Amino acid sequence: MKKHNYFLVVFALVFLVDILFCQEYPKVQLPTTQIREIESEFVENMVYDLFIDLPPGYVTSDKKYPVVYLLDAYETYGLMLQTYQQLIFMHEIPEMIIVGISYQIEGDFYTEGLREYLDIRARDYLPTYLPRKKTAKYIRYSGGGKEFLSFIEKELIPFINLEFRTDPDQSGLFGYSLGGTFTTFCLLSKPELFKKYFIGSPMLSWDNWAVYKFDNTDKLYGSSDTLNVYISWGELESKSGKHHPLKDYLLEKNNPYIIFHSEVLEGETHLSGIGLAYSRAFRRLYGTK
Numbered sequence: 564m565k566k567h568n569y570f571l572v573v574f575a576l577v578f579l580v581d582i583l584f585c586q587e588y589p590k591v592q593l594p595t596t597q598i599r600e601i602e603s604e605f606v607e608n609m610v611y612d613l614f615i616d617l618p619p620g621y622v623t624s625d626k627k628y629p630v631v632y633l634l635d636a637y638e639t640y641g642l643m644l645q646t647y648q649q650l651i652f653m654h655e656i657p658e659m660i661i662v663g664i665s666y667q668i669e670g671d672f673y674t675e676g677l678r679e680y681l682d683i684r685a686r687d688y689l690p691t692y693l694p695r696k697k698t699a700k701y702i703r704y705s706g707g708g709k710e711f712l713s714f715i716e717k718e719l720i721p722f723i724n725l726e727f728r729t730d731p732d733q734s735g736l737f738g739y740s741l742g743g744t745f746t747t748f749c750l751l752s753k754p755e756l757f758k759k760y761f762i763g764s765p766m767l768s769w770d771n772w773a774v775y776k777f778d779n780t781d782k783l784y785g786s787s788d789t790l791n792v793y794i795s796w797g798e799l800e801s802k803s804g805k806h807h808p809l810k811d812y813l814l815e816k817n818n819p820y821i822i823f824h825s826e827v828l829e830g831e832t833h834l835s836g837i838g839l840a841y842s843r844a845f846r847r848l849y850g851t852k
Contacts, residue, residue: 593614593616593640593641593644595616595617595644595648596614596615596616596640596644597614597615597616597617598612598613598614598615599612599613599615599726600612600613600667601613601718601719601722603714603718604718605710605711605713605714605717605718606687606707606710606711606714607710609714610667611664611665611666611667611714611719612636612637612665612666612667613662613663613664613665613719614633614636614640614644614661614662614663614665615660615661615662615663615723615727616644616647616660616661616663617660617727618651618658618659618660619651619658620658621658621660621728625728626728627728627729627730628657628658628659628660628727628728628729628730628733629657629659629660629729629730629733629734629735629849630659630660630661630662630723630727630729630730630731630733630734630735631647631659631660631661631662631734631735631736631737631759631845631849632662632664632715632719632734632735632736632737632757633661633662633663633664633737634664634688634736634737634738634739634742634745634746635684635738635739635740635742636663636664636665637665637666637668637680637684638680639739639837640663640665642837642838642841643661643663643737643841644661644663646838646841646842646845647659647661647845650842650845650846654851654852655845655846655850655851655852656845656846656849656850656851657849657851659733659849660723660727660729662719662723664715664719666679666680666683668680668683681701681702681703682703682704683704684741684742685701685702685703685704685705685741686704686705686706686707687707687708687710687711687745688708688711688738688741688742688744688745689702689705689706689707689708689741689744689745689769689770690706690708690709690744690745690748690752690773690774690777691705691706691708691769691770691773692705692706693705693706693769693770705769708745708748711745712745712748712749712752712753715736715749715756716753716756720734720756731758732758733758733759733849734757734758734759735757735758735759735760735761735848735849736749736756736757736759736760736761737761737763737841737844738761738762738763738765739761739763739764739837739840739841740763740764740765740766740833741765741766742763743762743763743764743765743766744765744766744767744769744774746760746761746762746765747762747765747767747774747809748774748777750762750780750790750792751774751775751777751778751779751780752777752778752779753779754779754780754782754783754788754790754821755782755783755786755788757790758788758789758790758791759790759791759792759793759848759849760790760791760792760793761792761793761795761840761841761844761848762792762793762794762795762809763794763795763796763836763837763840763841763844764795764796764797764800764833764836764840765809767808767809772808775812778816780816780818780820780821781818783818783820783821784818784820786820788820789820789821789822790820790821790822791822791823791848792813792821792822792823792824793823793824793825793826793843793844793847793848794807794809794810794813794823794824794825794826795825795826795827795828795836795840795843795844796827796828796836797827797828797831797832797833797835797836798827798828798829798830798831799830799831799832800831800832800833807825807827809825810823810825824847826843826847828840828843
């Protein structure tokens, strides 16, 4: 082969490889989910994406549906949604409206996008501020929990109740890890805001167990509010194994208006148990069987 023909062949191969690897293909979408956005006046300079999934019979019925608000939708919404869809398919839980709270983030999920997500997440989910030198390396911001809770109470819930047919007596908040920390903060400080709480593997030691300082659950006494709480954690997360401090705290409080069930996920670590935890949460809090 002549020299110039050789270079032509090499150039052609490189060009074809470049096309194959750079070509844009359609991305996987969740066909039943709509995306809405809501700007917050409580969380400064923040527009949230809402991933909303309506039940199969919503359009043809006049029923009101429970609403489950899912934290960490940017990262785990697909897993949570498809877990829910399998459970309603088998009639293990009733149909409901799913609202995933997510962020408008640019950049690759595995690099700068993930970093931005972790920063916003930590800021929103942690109720008190600590300087960065006193925090874990993956927590660079904190202390926005009160503002985020105001966003949920005064902006998000009214928006969803206005836009859709909802049953407020069956509303739930689901959070895992730092999301579980925030859900604990919500349960203790604003217990009447939801009727059902899923708290998965929460980090409660933050700022010397500051979340307990917000406990306002005594206000439930004499009210008509009875809350259902499900707590789970992985057996292999810590040396405590089958014990969890939030379980002990609620047992000691012995508040008759808080009905809670706790469960250790045997053989699971902090991250390996996420799917199982959400499946159990849906069934324990909304199960029909």
